[in-house]
């Protein structure tokens with residue numbers, strides 16, 4: 001048997017790392033996940049996924065989509081099935097009686113609202129991952145690239161070699177520095193969006209006691225200095241709440257979150273004179289300020305054998321409910337192109353893939369470059385438009401301003417390009433581009449031995 005050390009290291013087991021691992025697993029490409037935490041994350045919060053995210057699941061592994069369907073929750077009223085969210089005001093009365101009230105929804109007949117508890121989503125994702133393909137308590141400290149392989153150095157001193165690394169270590173992931181520092185040092189650090197959030201999970205019965213009929217379906221309560229989103233998850237047993245607060249000060253804290261008193265948290269919103277029902281709901285939130293950071297500029301997603309995926313590449317503000325969906329699109333496109341690479345060179349002593357070499361580096365680089373070309377423009381556009389969307393929720397869009405009819409029209413026009421994107425076309429494009437790059441001389445002479 002030829003020596004085969006073609007194994008991809010995946011750094012991080014969040015939605016990005018796991019989605020990519022499911023894709024590789026489905027295609028039979030060997031991988032190992034390194035996660036710094038002692039176990040898969042059980043962080044409790046909701047996540048909403050649009051039709052593009054569901055299509056990505058379908059194309060990664062159809063069973064993934066089927067399992068998601070079992071844990072997903074939509075709006076509880078059947079007539080709101082296709083509504084992403086409905087506009088409300090934070091002010092006293094929530095806008096009731098105003099001309100738009102009751103028809104302030106945005107969505108599409110092709111959009112079906114779905115969301116889930118993150119723990120449930122991660123549980124179904126981890127069910128695809130073989131136990132021996134994950135190593136917990138492994139914090140990667142640094143990486144160095146050699147000829148046809150990468151060394152990962154862990155905090156505990158261990159060093160391992162892999163054919164390539166796909167880093168999905170989150171918005172503040174260290175791998176971003178490794179990929180960008182030399183050529184684009186100014187793009188390394190995440191940028192504070194000028195907003196922080198508080199989060200809560202409210203039992204639906206309590207949410208109904210407070211909000212009545214408004215509790216059962218996704219809502220966005222808007223004001224100039226803050227906004228609150230609510231939606232049902234966990235079969236309608238819980239309401240997920242995220243309360244956003246604008247903040248003109250730079251972020252001064254070493255961590256991305258810090259605790260404040262309950263009074264300080266409520267004061268953040270009370271100064272905008274919210275409806276009393278929202279104040280009661282906020283009482284359920286933990287008084288922890290989570291800073292929202294993003295990566296508005298990422299000039300490349302790869303550097304030779306190390307490639308970025310998910311938030312470490314393109315974290316955005318969570319205003320379009322699209323970050324996790326972008327992780328899944330990355331996962332689909334990158335696993336497919338690496339699958340194409342892997343299956344193009346069947347095992348043999350002369351295979352260029354199975355031992356480290358400059359040629360193997362070029363082959364992997366061609367795959368990473370094709371992924372970068374297909375995914376980066378779209379993912380970065382999501383970051384840009386998410387920022388705009390946050391301005392709309394704060395009634396500060398230069399055109400729509402505080403006119404809710406215009407706000408709702410803007411929101412109704414805003415999401416199609418995210419939801420209705422042709423992912424099958426992207427898959428074809430990434431595979432074609434990969435083959436083209438090989439033919440363009442990146443890997444001269446290799447095409448004859450490949451089963452492309």
Ligand SMILES: Cc1cc2nc3c(=O)[nH]c(=O)nc-3n(C[C@H](O)[C@H](O)[C@H](O)COP(=O)(O)OP(=O)(O)OC[C@H]3O[C@@H](n4cnc5c(N)ncnc54)[C@H](O)[C@@H]3O)c2cc1C
Nearest residue numbers: 012014015016036048140170310311318321322323324325
């Ligand atoms: C308030 C809020 C609400 C959101 N709501 C939505 C929504 O409704 N819909 C949506 O689509 N998106 C939403 N998002 C965005 C979405 O949550 C993210 O885009 C997504 O979870 C990012 O996943 P990831 O795998 O890239 O990163 P992460 O989930 O951050 O995972 C990174 C993993 O890497 C590990 N790690 C880090 N460093 C190392 C290291 N050195 N070595 C080993 N392991 C390491 C971490 O422990 C972690 O497990 C929201 C985000 C926020 C903040």
